[in-house]
Amino acid sequence: METLTSRQKKALETREKLLKTSLDLFNKHGYEHVSVEQITKACNVSKGTFYTHFPSKYDVILEKFKELDNFYRTVEKNIDPTLPASEKILLVYQEQMRYLTNIVGKDLLRTVYTAAMTNQVEQDHYLINPQRKIFQIMNTYIEEGIQHGEFRQDVSAATIQTLIQRCMRANVYDWLIHSEDFDLASEMAQFTAIVLNGLKNGK
Template identity: 40%
Template sequence: MPELTPRKIKAKQTRKKILEAALSLFSEKSFDETTVDEIVKLSGTSKGAFYTHFKSKYEIFLEKFKEIDAFYLEFTHTLPKEASASEKLLHFSESQMVFLRDSWGKGLFRTLYTNASPSHNYFLDKDRVLFKIVKEFVHEGQEAGEFKRELSDEEITAIITRCMRGTLYDWCMSGDEFDLLMEIQKVMRALLEGLKK
């Protein structure tokens, strides 16, 4: 891998400063109320630097989604190969919730949910790593005779990911009494029980 030049290192640092400042403001004020000028001011950069690294404020969320997807991929490598598809899906959903709760927090995730739109909604992008991982586990379960085949692997993937999003949404809209990990365990266990042959 080629060594980073001082200019590339500085560009990376600038991008990180902008990203961190924007996410801090989104959590504090909300996405809509945050301006690019405020992001630039807090990050100690310029408007030119902002638009060099991001086309819009929403692209900052896309960066975070890449971070989430990288975590998902990494986590799948820690799952025992001999685990059943149900076990993999349950452990995957548990780790997903813990990661999002601890890395993003409720405020930032609420901001993300309220600012998703049909024109740029990463939540529903079927090319995301999340969908591919869940579909792979579902397919595995169907091939092993663990899951029913009345629905396709794609249909089951849509249902599972919808349950994940719904649990996250409820968490965002609930008070501190909502236990994200406990709730996803209840949802996934009921769902997986229904899928079994």
């Protein structure tokens, strides 16, 4: 591993400071009420420095959120390939919900969802981008389920993908507005299992 120069270390420190400060300000004041200028003033750096590290304000929260992609790759590798597609989907979502609960947390997710609902975010934002690893994994399992006759043939893979994405977002939203007694992983499993059962062949 190459040793970082003092300049590289300083740049990493600045990036982390911008990231942490931005998230703190978003949580305190609301994403839409925080400007890049406020972030840079709090960090005592220029706007140019901010844009060197992040193309936009929204990219700050996505930087943290995209850590999920590496997590999904790990989950995928650990799933038994002989399981039915529906069980694989439930396992991925179960691990995802645990990660959101224990690692990401409500504060960051509220910020992500709030930002996604403002007009400051492009229409094809990260939450629904088909290139996200989670959606690629799910699409693989859906296609597998259709090919093996597990899922109905009269419903397209794209429609099934849309339905299970909505399962995920609906449960996360409910978790964000409920008290701490809302178990995201178990609620997600129950809700998604019912939807998947309705999509199975012969149901």
